[in-house]
Amino acid sequence: MEKQYDIIVAGSGISGCLSAAGAAKGGAKVLLLDRNDYSQVGKKTNWGWVCGDAVAKTHVDFVNKEIGLKLTEPVLDVEVEGVQVLSPDLSRKFQFEGAGYSLDRPKLAKVLVDFAIKSGAEYLPHHEVEGPIIEDGKVAGVYGRDEKNEQYRVNAKLVIDCLGVSSTIRRKLPPNNYIENMISTDDIESTGRYIYHFDPAGEDLSYYDKKNALIHLNQQLAPGGYGWVFPKSNGRVNIGIGVEKKSLELRNAKLSKKDTLHMLIDQYVEWNPLIKNVRVDETDANGKGYWSVTVRRQFDSLVFPGYMGAGDSMAMPNPISAGGIGPAMTAGAIAGKVAAEAVAAKDTSMDFLWKYNRRYNEVYGNKTAGLEVFRIYLQSLNNELINYGMQKFLTEEEAIAISYGNIPDITISGTFSKVLSGIANINAFKNLLSAVKRMKEMNRLYERYPESPASFDAWKKIVNENMHEVKERFKPNPI
Numbered sequence: 001m002e003k004q005y006d007i008i009v010a011g012s013g014i015s016g017c018l019s020a021a022g023a024a025k026g027g028a029k030v031l032l033l034d035r036n037d038y039s040q041v042g043k044k045t046n047w048g049w050v051c052g053d054a055v056a057k058t059h060v061d062f063v064n065k066e067i068g069l070k071l072t073e074p075v076l077d078v079e080v081e082g083v084q085v086l087s088p089d090l091s092r093k094f095q096f097e098g099a100g101y102s103l104d105r106p107k108l109a110k111v112l113v114d115f116a117i118k119s120g121a122e123y124l125p126h127h128e129v130e131g132p133i134i135e136d137g138k139v140a141g142v143y144g145r146d147e148k149n150e151q152y153r154v155n156a157k158l159v160i161d162c163l164g165v166s167s168t169i170r171r172k173l174p175p176n177n178y179i180e181n182m183i184s185t186d187d188i189e190s191t192g193r194y195i196y197h198f199d200p201a202g203e204d205l206s207y208y209d210k211k212n213a214l215i216h217l218n219q220q221l222a223p224g225g226y227g228w229v230f231p232k233s234n235g236r237v238n239i240g241i242g243v244e245k246k247s248l249e250l251r252n253a254k255l256s257k258k259d260t261l262h263m264l265i266d267q268y269v270e271w272n273p274l275i276k277n278v279r280v281d282e283t284d285a286n287g288k289g290y291w292s293v294t295v296r297r298q299f300d301s302l303v304f305p306g307y308m309g310a311g312d313s314m315a316m317p318n319p320i321s322a323g324g325i326g327p328a329m330t331a332g333a334i335a336g337k338v339a340a341e342a343v344a345a346k347d348t349s350m351d352f353l354w355k356y357n358r359r360y361n362e363v364y365g366n367k368t369a370g371l372e373v374f375r376i377y378l379q380s381l382n383n384e385l386i387n388y389g390m391q392k393f394l395t396e397e398e399a400i401a402i403s404y405g406n407i408p409d410i411t412i413s414g415t416f417s418k419v420l421s422g423i424a425n426i427n428a429f430k431n432l433l434s435a436v437k438r439m440k441e442m443n444r445l446y447e448r449y450p451e452s453p454a455s456f457d458a459w460k461k462i463v464n465e466n467m468h469e470v471k472e473r474f475k476p477n478p479i
């Protein structure tokens with residue numbers, strides 16, 4: 001490739017298209033690369049656009065305001081009132097999040113890439129990205145294979161990595177203290193979902209609700225994760241589960257089972273008395289799929305010399321809900337703007353790019369470390385303790401506050417009226433207090449996110465120490 005670009009955006013998924021649009025709108029010469037062709041743009045794997053398809057309205061409103069992207073039907077397939085989280089015995093239901101949408105992911109992908117092109121980005125499909133070009137310790141472009149399977153190399157002043165969770169650029173960055181090459185399996189959920197046409201066998205809002213996205217906490221059905229039933233248009237449903245590897249192994253060992261993710265999804269569908277007479281929705285060959293999603297805080301830094309990352313490549317999904325569409329949209333819109341400013345200032349150093357770290361942290365990232373703590377705590381509870389905890393430990397308001405990363409004041413004395421019985425419950429409650437204290441500490445640390453790379457190492461050391469202690473205290477214990 002002969003042409004020179006200011007910015008290469010690798011990956012034309014959600015974060016990639018919005019990064020490319022933002023950078024092009026900011027006046028930069030942008031190349032947007034992806035391995036798929038236009039008809040399959042945004043498709044994550046051979047299994048399709050694998051996703052639960054749910055996004056909060058607040059995220060959709062943010063990109064509209066930040067970058068001028070207005071999403072409408074049919075991309076916004078169904079509007080829901082919120083997300084409801086149910087206890088394993090279904091006796092307790094907390095309403096989270098507020099209004100949101102179930103999206104049509106293949107249609108969303110086309111709207112996004114068209115938006116990037118219209119904003120001025122050059123879009124090049126059929127280009128597999130194999131790794132970063134490194135010159136003088138700085139990312140200076142990418143290399144890979146084109147549609148004829150021939151090697152290509154293309155240089156740019158800045159690369160934005162939007163290749164998703166298994167990014168080939170991030171994994172091949174030179175070892176450094178800012179961006180991790182690999183993500184621990186403890187922080188990954190194996191997930192899968194089906195999009196089904198079905199005939200509802202009666203009415204029961206604990207199993208299917210046209211107006212709400214349902215989440216089932218259940219360590220036997222979905223160890224270390226949860227199951228979901230999200231409504232879609234035309235009598236369809238998006239149904240799936242996420243599981244954590246260690247929790248699944250422990251659960252299988254204790255129950256003498258050999259269940260796999262695939263078997264568990266089928267069991268979850270079977271368990272639901274309302275979702276009957278199912279037929280896979282074959283539209284876009286997107287009816288059944290499996291993929292991974294991270295449930296940790298985003299990487300502590302999202303930049304490296306000549307490099308920025310957004311979306312799943314930087315582990316941005318929410319640690320409790322695994323919702324990554326909103327963070328990918330938010331990060332993309334911010335990253336593109338900052339990238340264009342860096343090119344205009346002729347400065348793609350870490351010092352300049354650091355403002356992206358700070359802005360993402362302000363807008364979304366500052367609560368995710370606390371949420372990671374809560375996710376690790378939740379994985380240490382079996383069904384009985386989750387049932388009990390959702391009845392006695394937390395009010396709905398407190399649980400909602402936690403889900404937003406706003407930590408309520410829960411103390412032993414303040415919650416004395418929350419009757420505790422049995423040593424397991426007392427220990428679980430003490431652990432909740434400890435988790436909440438850690439969440440507060442994490443939130444305070446992220447309020448003091450480093451102003452520049454110079455103070456990053458010292459700050460990161462404290463973050464790592466805190467998280468290590470949390471992982472030592474709360475071990476997966478699904479059964």
Ligand SMILES: Cc1cc2nc3c(=O)[nH]c(=O)nc-3n(C[C@H](O)[C@H](O)[C@H](O)COP(=O)(O)OP(=O)(O)OC[C@H]3O[C@@H](n4cnc5c(N)ncnc54)[C@H](O)[C@@H]3O)c2cc1C
Binds near residue numbers: 015312
């Ligand atoms: C089963 C499941 C359910 C989920 N449910 C929800 C949900 O309900 N709500 C929610 O908010 N989030 C959900 N998520 C997470 C959400 O789907 C992701 O966070 C989101 O897709 C991230 O967008 P992205 O642009 O960062 O990456 P991706 O969507 O992964 O896009 C990456 C792009 O890069 C391209 N690419 C990858 N590698 C290469 C390469 N080597 N060369 C060239 N191109 C490449 C891909 O083709 C793709 O276009 C779910 C995830 C899974 C797996």
